[in-house]
Amino acid sequence: MKFFIDTADVPTIRELAATGLVDGVTTNPSLVAKTGRKFIDVVAEICAVVKGPVSAEVAALDHETMLAEGRRLARIAPNVVVKVPLTPDGLKTCKALSVAGTAVNVTLCFSAAQAILAAKAGAAYVSPFVGRLDDVGSDGMQLIADICEIYDQYPDFATEVLVASVRHPIHVVQAAKLGADVATLPPAVLKQMFAHPLTDKGLAAFVADWKSTGQSILEG
Numbered sequence: 001m002k003f004f005i006d007t008a009d010v011p012t013i014r015e016l017a018a019t020g021l022v023d024g025v026t027t028n029p030s031l032v033a034k035t036g037r038k039f040i041d042v043v044a045e046i047c048a049v050v051k052g053p054v055s056a057e058v059a060a061l062d063h064e065t066m067l068a069e070g071r072r073l074a075r076i077a078p079n080v081v082v083k084v085p086l087t088p089d090g091l092k093t094c095k096a097l098s099v100a101g102t103a104v105n106v107t108l109c110f111s112a113a114q115a116i117l118a119a120k121a122g123a124a125y126v127s128p129f130v131g132r133l134d135d136v137g138s139d140g141m142q143l144i145a146d147i148c149e150i151y152d153q154y155p156d157f158a159t160e161v162l163v164a165s166v167r168h169p170i171h172v173v174q175a176a177k178l179g180a181d182v183a184t185l186p187p188a189v190l191k192q193m194f195a196h197p198l199t200d201k202g203l204a205a206f207v208a209d210w211k212s213t214g215q216s217i218l219e220g
Contacts, residue, residue, distance in 0.1 A: 001172075001175070001176045001180065001181065001182065001183060002023040002024065002052075002181060002182045002183075003021055003022055003023055003024075003182075003183060003184075003185060003190065004022070004023060004024040004025055004026050004052075004053070004055075004162070004182055004183070004184035004185070005017075005022050005024075005025050005026070005184070005185060005186075005187060005190065006025075006026045006027075006031070006164070006166075006184045006185060006186050006187075007025070007027070007031055007186065007187055008027045008031040008032045008034065008035050008042050008046070009031075009034075009035065009187075010035075010042070010045050010046060010049065012187050013025060013046055013049050013050060014049055016187060016190060017049055017050055021190070022050060022052070023052045023053075023182070024050060024052035024053040024054060024055075024079075024081075024182075024184075025046050025050050025052075025053075025054045025055065026054075026055040026083070026105070026127075026162075026164070026184040027042070027043065027046070027054070027055060027056055027057065027083075028057045028083070028107070029057055029059055039056075040076060043056045043073065043076050043077075043080065044076050044077060047076060047077035047079050047080060048077070050079070051079065052079060053079055053080075053081045053103065053105075053124075053125075054077070054079055054080055054081060055081045055082075055083045055105045055107075055125075056073045056076070056080055056081070056082065056083060057082075057083035057084070057107065058070055058073070058082065058083065058084055058093070061085075061087070061089060062089055063089040063092045063093050066084060066089060066090065066093040067093050067096055067097070070082040070084065070093060070097050070102065070104075071097075071102075074097070074102045080103075081103040081104065081105045081124060081125065082097055082102055082103070082104050082105070083104070083105040083106075083107050083127075084097075084104060084105075084106055084107070085106075085107055085108050086106050086107065086108050086109050086114050086117070086118060086126075090106065091106070091117055091118065091121040092121075094106055094118070094121040094122060094123050095121045095122055098121070098122030098123065098124070099122065103124035103125075104121075104122070104123050104124055104125075105123065105124065105125040105126075105127060105162065106118040106121070106123040106125070106126050106127065107127040107164070108127070108129065109126050109127055109128040109129065109147075110128065110129060110132070110133060110143070111143070112143065112146040112147055112150060114126075115128065115146075115147040115150065115151075115159075115161075116150060118159060119151065119154070119157040119158075119159040122158075122159075123159045124158070124159065124160065125159065125160050125161075125162040125181075125182065126147070126159050126160075126161060126162065127162045127163075127164040127184070128140070128143050128144060128147060128161070128162075128163065128164065129164050129165035130143065130144060130163055130164070130165055130166065130167075130171055130175075131165035131166060131167040131171070132165045133165075134167070140165070140171075141171070141174045141175070141178070144161065144163055144174075144175055144178050144180055145178050147161050148161055148178050148179045148180060152179075160181035160182055161179075161180045161181050161182070162180075162181065162182040162183075162184055163175040163180045163182065163183045163184065164184050166183055166184065166185050166186065166189055167189070168189060168192065169189060169192050169193045171183070171189075172185065172189070172193065
C-alpha cells in the first residue's frame with residue numbers, strides 16, 4: 001500500500017518525506033486556503049519536495065473551466081495529478097485530461113456506482129471518503145471492499161483505489177486488508193501509526209539496561 005499525505009503544509013511534508021514513508025501528497029482548496037499562500041506556489045513547492053504524485057484540485061464546476069484549470073495545473077510539474085469532483089462535468093474533464101496523458105484523481109466518491117464511472121472515465125485514482133460515510137452512519141470500509149471487488153473483475157480498469165477521509169490507523173489497516181492501493185493520511189494519523197505503549201515500555205527498558213553497562217557502541 002502506498003501512503004500519501006493529505007496536507008498542504010510544506011514544512012510538515014518535508015518532515016514526513018524525510019522518513020522515506022511518503023509516496024505522494026493530496027491537497028484540496030480547503031487545505032491550501034489554510035496556508036494563506038498562492039495556490040500555484042504551494043503546489044509547485046510540494047512537487048519539488050515529493051517526487052511522487054501530488055494531487056491538486058480544480059476550483060471550477062463547469063467542464064470548460066475545469067479543463068482549462070486542469071491543463072494549467074498539469075504544467076506546474078510532471079508529478080501533478082489533477083483532482084476533479086465526481087460530477088458529470090468532472091468525469092467529462094477526467095476523460096479529456098486522461099486521454100491527453102494527464103493523470104487524474106476523481107474525488108468525493110461515495111458509492112461503488114460512482115467508482116465504476118470514474119474508472120470508465122480513465123481516472124488514475126478514485127478517492128472514496130470513508131470517514132465522511134462513517135459520520136452519517138454508513139460503513140465507509142464496506143465501500144472500499146465493494147470498489148476493490150468490482151475493479152478486480154475488470155483488468156482493463158487501471159484506476160487505483162485511494163482511500164481518503166482517513167480518521168485513524170484502524171482505517172489504514174482495514175483498507176490494507178481489503179487491498180486498497182493507496183491511503184491518504186492526515187499527518188497526525190501517520191504519526192499515530194508509529195505509536196504503541198508496549199514499544200515505548202520496551203525501549204525504555206532497553207535504554208536503562210544498556211546505560212547500566214557503561215558501554216558505548218561508537219567508542220567500543
